[in-house]
Amino acid sequence: MHSSVKSKDTIYILLFILISILFVFPFIHTGRLVADVDWLFHASRAEQIYLNLRRGAWLSFIATNTFQHTGSGSFLFYPYIFIYPWALFRFFTNPITAFYLWKALLTFLSLCISFYCMKAFSKNRLMSLLFAVTYVFNTYRLYLGFYVFGEYIASTFLPLVFYGFYLMFFSPNTKKENQDKAVLVLSIGMSLLIYSHLVSVVITLEAFMLILLIYSLAGNLGKALSQWKNVVKSIILTFLLCLPLCYMFIFDYIGKNITSTKLGIMLNLVQPLSLIINSSIDNLINANSIGIFLIFTFMFSWLFWGEKQDQSKLYMCIYLLGVFFLLIASASFPWYLFNHGALGVIQIPYRYLEFSAFFFSIIFAKLCTTFLTEKLNLTIACATALVLAVTIFSYWVPVKDIYTELKTSVPTQFSQIKSRKFSRSILDKFNYDHQFDYIIPWGETDYFPEKSITNPRNSGSIVRGNVYSNGKKIKTVKTKYLPNVIVYDVSQAKSRDLDLPCIAYHHTYVKVDGKLVNYKESDRGTVLISHNVIKKNLSRIEVGFNPGIFYYLCIAITISTWIVIIIWDVRIKEQIR
Numbered sequence: 001m002h003s004s005v006k007s008k009d010t011i012y013i014l015l016f017i018l019i020s021i022l023f024v025f026p027f028i029h030t031g032r033l034v035a036d037v038d039w040l041f042h043a044s045r046a047e048q049i050y051l052n053l054r055r056g057a058w059l060s061f062i063a064t065n066t067f068q069h070t071g072s073g074s075f076l077f078y079p080y081i082f083i084y085p086w087a088l089f090r091f092f093t094n095p096i097t098a099f100y101l102w103k104a105l106l107t108f109l110s111l112c113i114s115f116y117c118m119k120a121f122s123k124n125r126l127m128s129l130l131f132a133v134t135y136v137f138n139t140y141r142l143y144l145g146f147y148v149f150g151e152y153i154a155s156t157f158l159p160l161v162f163y164g165f166y167l168m169f170f171s172p173n174t175k176k177e178n179q180d181k182a183v184l185v186l187s188i189g190m191s192l193l194i195y196s197h198l199v200s201v202v203i204t205l206e207a208f209m210l211i212l213l214i215y216s217l218a219g220n221l222g223k224a225l226s227q228w229k230n231v232v233k234s235i236i237l238t239f240l241l242c243l244p245l246c247y248m249f250i251f252d253y254i255g256k257n258i259t260s261t262k263l264g265i266m267l268n269l270v271q272p273l274s275l276i277i278n279s280s281i282d283n284l285i286n287a288n289s290i291g292i293f294l295i296f297t298f299m300f301s302w303l304f305w306g307e308k309q310d311q312s313k314l315y316m317c318i319y320l321l322g323v324f325f326l327l328i329a330s331a332s333f334p335w336y337l338f339n340h341g342a343l344g345v346i347q348i349p350y351r352y353l354e355f356s357a358f359f360f361s362i363i364f365a366k367l368c369t370t371f372l373t374e375k376l377n378l379t380i381a382c383a384t385a386l387v388l389a390v391t392i393f394s395y396w397v398p399v400k401d402i403y404t405e406l407k408t409s410v411p412t413q414f415s416q417i418k419s420r421k422f423s424r425s426i427l428d429k430f431n432y433d434h435q436f437d438y439i440i441p442w443g444e445t446d447y448f449p450e451k452s453i454t455n456p457r458n459s460g461s462i463v464r465g466n467v468y469s470n471g472k473k474i475k476t477v478k479t480k481y482l483p484n485v486i487v488y489d490v491s492q493a494k495s496r497d498l499d500l501p502c503i504a505y506h507h508t509y510v511k512v513d514g515k516l517v518n519y520k521e522s523d524r525g526t527v528l529i530s531h532n533v534i535k536k537n538l539s540r541i542e543v544g545f546n547p548g549i550f551y552y553l554c555i556a557i558t559i560s561t562w563i564v565i566i567i568w569d570v571r572i573k574e575q576i577r
Contacts, residue, residue, distance in 0.1 A: 008125065012115060012125070012129065013112065015388075016108050016111040016112055016115070016132075017108055019107070019108075019111065019133075019388075019391070020104040020105070020107040020108040020111065021104055023104070023107065023395060024100040024101070024103055024104045024107070026403055027100050027403065027406065028096070028097050028100045028101075030403070030406040030407055031096055031097075031428050031429065032096065032406045032409070032411060032426055032427060032428045033096055033099060033100075033406070033426075033427050034146060034147075034402060034405065034406065034424070034425075034426060034427075035422075035424065035425045035426075035427050035435065036146075036147050036424040036425075037147035037148055037442065038147055038148045038149060038150070038442055038443070039147055039149075040422045040435060040436075040438070040440045040441070041074070041440050041442060041443035041444075042083065042149040042150070043099075043435065043436075044063065044066035044067055044074075044436060044440060045060075045063075045066070045074060045075065045078075045080055045083055046083050046086045046087050046090075046099075047065070047066050047087075047436060048060055048063050048064070048065055048066045048067075048075075049080065049083055049084060049086075049087035050087035050088075050090045050091075051065050051483070052483040052484070053087060053088070053091075054091075055482070055483050056483075057483030057484065059484075060075045060080065060483070060484065061073070061075055061076060061484045061507075061545040061547065062075065062076070062484055062503070062505075062544075062545045063075070064481040064482065064483070064484065064485065064486050065436075065481045066436050067440070067444065068439065068444065068462075068463045068464075068465065069465060069479065069481060069486060069501075069502075070448075070462050070463060070465075070501060070502065070503055071486060071502035071503045071508075071543065071545070072444075072445075072446070072447060072448070072503060073252070073258070073447040073503065073505055073545075074443070074446060074447055076248045076252055076253070076447065076505065077248060077249065077252075077253055077258070077260070077447050078150070078198075078446075078447070079194065079195040079196060079197075079198070079245060081195050082106075082153045082195065082196060083149075085102050085105055086098060086099060086102035089101045089102055094429040094432075095429060095432045096427065096428060096429050096432065103145060106145075106152070106153065106156055107136060107145075109156055110132075110135075110136045110155070110156040111132045111133070111136050113156060113157065113159055113160050114128075114131055114132035114135050114136055114159045115128045115129060115131075115132040116128070117159040117160055117162075117163040118131040118132065118159065118362070118365065120163060121163060121166065122365075122366075124369060125380070126369050126372070126373065126380055126383055126384065126387070127365045127366060127368075127369040128365075129384060129387055130364070130365035130368050130369060130387055131361050131362060131364075131365035133387065133388075133391040134293060134294070134361040134364050134365060134394075135159070135357065135358060135361035137291075137391060137394060137395045138290050138291045138293075138294055138357040138361065139280065139283060139284060139285050139286075139289040139290060139291040139398050140287070140289060140290050140291070140350075140353045140354055140357055141155050141354065141357065142285045142395075142398060142399065143285045143286055143287055143289070144354070146285070146402065150196065150197035150199075150200075151197050151199075151200055151351065151354065153196040153197060154193055154196035154197035154200035154201075155200075155354050155358075156192075156196070157189055157192040157193050157196060158193070158200075158204070158354070158355070158358050159358070160185065160188065160189035160192065161186065161189035161190055161193055161204055162189075162207075162358070163185060163189070164182055164184075164185035164186030164187070164188070164189045164190075164234075165186055165208060165211075167179075167181060167182035167185060167186070168182035168183070168186055168227055168230055168231070168234070169211075169212070169215070169223075169224065169227055170314075179230055180568075182230060183230050183233045183234050183237065184237075184565065184568065184569060186234045187233075187234045187237035187238045187241060187565075188241070188565065190204075190234070190238045191238050191241035191242050194238070194242045194245065195242065195245065199345065199346055199347070199351065200351075200354075202345055202346060203346055203351060203352065203355060204355075206343075207321075207325075207355060210321075210324075211321070212224050237561070237565075240557060240558065240561040241558060241561055241562065241565075242558070243554040243555075243557055243558045243561075244551060244554045244555050244558055246554075247547070247550065247551050247554045248547070248551075251506055251507070252505050252506045252507055252547075256449075256505070256506055257449055257450045257451070258447055258448070258449060258450070258505075259445075259446065259447065259448055259449070259450055259452075259453050260446060260447065261347065261443070261446055262347070263340070263344050263345055263347070264339055264340050264344045264347070265335045265336075265338060265339045265340075265343070265344050265346075265347065265348075265349065266347055266348055267335060267336060267339065269287075269348050269349075269350065270330070270331050270335050270349050270350075271288050271330060271331060271350070272330060272331045272332075273326070273327065273330040273331065273332045275288055275330075276288045276289065276290075276295075276326070276329065276330050276350075276353070277295055277299075280292060280294065280295035281295055283394070283397055283398045284398060285398045285399065285401075285402065287348075287350045287353075288350055288353075289353075290326075290353055290356060290357045290360065291357075291394065291398070292394070293364055293394060294356075294357055294360040294361065294364060297319075297322075297360045297363050297364045297367070298322065298323060298326060298356075298360060301319060301363050301364070301367055302319065304367055315362070315363060315366055318359050318362050318363060319359070319360075319363045321355075321359045322356050322357075322358075322359030322360040322363065323356075325352045325353070325355040325356035325359065326352075326353070326356040326360075328349060328352050329349050329350050329351070329352035329353045329356060330349070333349070335349055368387075369383075372386065405426075406426065409426045410426070411426050411427065411428045411430065411431050412425035412426050412427065412431060413431075414431055414434040414435070414437070414438070420438055420439050421438060421439045421441055422435060422438035422439060422440060422441055423441070439463060444463060445459045445462075445463070447503075448462070448503060448525060449503065449504070449521070449525030450525075451523060451524060451525045452503070452524055452525035452526070455524070458523070458524035458525065459524075461501065461524060462501045462503070462524060462525075462526060463501075464501075465479075465501045466501055467488070467490070467498070467499065467500055467501060468498070468499040469492055469496045469497070469498055469499075470496040470497050470531075471497075471499075474490075474492070476490070476491040476492070477489065477490050477491070484544050484545050484546075485542055485543070485544035485545075486500075486502055486542075486543050486544070487540065487541070487542050487543075488500060488540070488541040488542075488543070489538070489539075489540050489541075490534075490538070490539050490540075490541060491537060491538050492534070492537055492539075493537065494537075495531040495532075495534045495535055495536075495537075496531045496534070497528060497529065497530055497531050498528070498529045498531075498534060498541070499522045499524070499526060499527075499528050500526055500527045500528075500529070500541065500543060501526055502526055502527050502543045503525060503526060503527075504519070504521045504522075504525060504526055504527045504528075505545065507545055507546055507547050507548060508527065508543065508544070508545055509543075509544055509545070509546050510527055510529060510541065510542070510543050511541070511542040511544075512529065512533055512534060512539055512540070512541050512542075513536070513539060513540055514540075514542075517529070517533045518530075518533070519533075527543050529541065
């Protein structure tokens with residue numbers, strides 16, 4: 001029996017591998033990609049990781065070759081572990097193919113996680129397959145997969161997070177081993193989400209609080225509070241699993257006046273519900289669409305709820321959650337009242353669409369499974385074949401326009417672009433490296449000190465690489481870019497205070513002619529070296545980042561925790577059996 005189950009699961013895994021490859025193959029064949037929105041921010045991080053790996057450095061802290069060589073801390077405070085496969089693929093193929101292979105890997109991972117979480121929840125393979133393909137290929141997630149990679153990675157782990165949350169608070173199985181499993185699943189899911197995209201973590205916590213508030217008001221306050229020990233266990237375990245990232249935030253971010261992305265709701269991007277509905281019906285890939293199947297689920301699925309449907313109350317609650325997140329993703333919610341409040345951290349309300357798509361995908365999978373097996377009386381094999389046919393249709397129709405653009409467009413000629421700011425471009429393996437000469441439109445100065453941002457002249461001079469000697473710009477500087485280190489060979493007629501265009505963080509260090517020296521933070525938030533330290537006309541100055549021994553201790557603790565979790569998981573499975 002156990003081997004039969006394993007054999008059936010193997011078939012689904014092979015199917016997911018095939019789907020993941022087939023869905024990126026046409027794009028690999030074009031040899032091109034569309035670069036827009038957040039593309040350059042994440043591509044710059046992937047490029048820096050690749051260059052560092054090529055030089056033997058496994059960890060990246062500051063950007064030296066990319067981000068205009070400013071020493072930006074985009075690696076310190078924005079998780080990047082899931083960018084590594086993208087960088088590693090660069091060793092085996094060209095940058096365009098490397099990106100699509102990374103995307104195929106994430107698609108496969110998303111399909112597997114979605115399938116297994118729904119299988120554990122519903123005990124139905126067909127429903128699990130329907131949920132996996134519907135959720136993974138909804139048009140909002142397809143949009144993320146082309147342009148917005150932080151949320152795209154995070155969406156991979158949402159099913160795991162919510163399954164863990166369900167186990168902890170709503171599972172009918174209250175045995176100790178099941179509660180231990182809930183702590184484990186929720187902690188792993190939240191940790192993976194934290195390593196993906198922190199804003200998605202905030203939205204997930206908002207969803208948790210909303211669900212628990214409604215649950216408590218419905219007369220279940222005692223049940224919700226009874227899980228406080230498991231909640232504490234999950235928080236501690238999640239903290240241990242994310243210790244290196246927590247270390248950076250505690251010692252290099254909190255209280256250091258480092259800026260993040262701009263807080264506050266971007267009201268110009270809040271769209272009416274009618275636009276979201278129309279874009280979804282048209283199956284468009286953009287930030288205001290969840291696709292035709294899911295929008296029809298929103299509009300018509302309530303017609304099919306009946307008394308005989310098992311767990312109808314649970315699925316009705318899931319449906320209402322989908323409706324709620326769809327509404328607050330639009331102008332139907334009065335966002336102007338919360339522009340600079342606590343909700344302002346999410347910046348763009350359409351980010352709630354991924355959560356709406358998640359909940360609607362569950363309902364769509366449930367209704368379709370009931371219809372295919374009970375109304376049409378199809379066999380599992382026939383139903384699966386039909387699901388795959390519909391999946392191909394639902395994927396190819398919206399992406400066809402992007403594919404056509406790539407096939408027919410000429411790659412961008414960067415030499416003809418006068419503006420230094422990067423704009424929508426068509427990239428191939430020949431012009432790929434040229435994009436890094438341009439300023440990132442979203443995120444170039446993220447994680448700069450506040451004094452660098454408050455005065456635009458400061459940030460502008462840093463991005464342009466201006467070096468100042470006693471407040472005067474000098475050009476007698478040669479630079480060399482190494483992993484987590486920028487080397488400046490500076491020639492001056494006299495020893496003067498030197499202001500270098502490299503951001504100064506708490507763990508930044510400076511060496512002059514091989515000797516570790518003290519430095520100050522300049523008025524623009526960069527490294528300022530006193531003339532007392534620079535005593536030669538020609539000096540070699542090394543500015544780098546060293547997180548300290550405790551950071552590496554945090555890595556060791558986190559790796560040990562993951563090992564313990566694997567052992568714990570094996571024991572829990574044995575107990576359940």
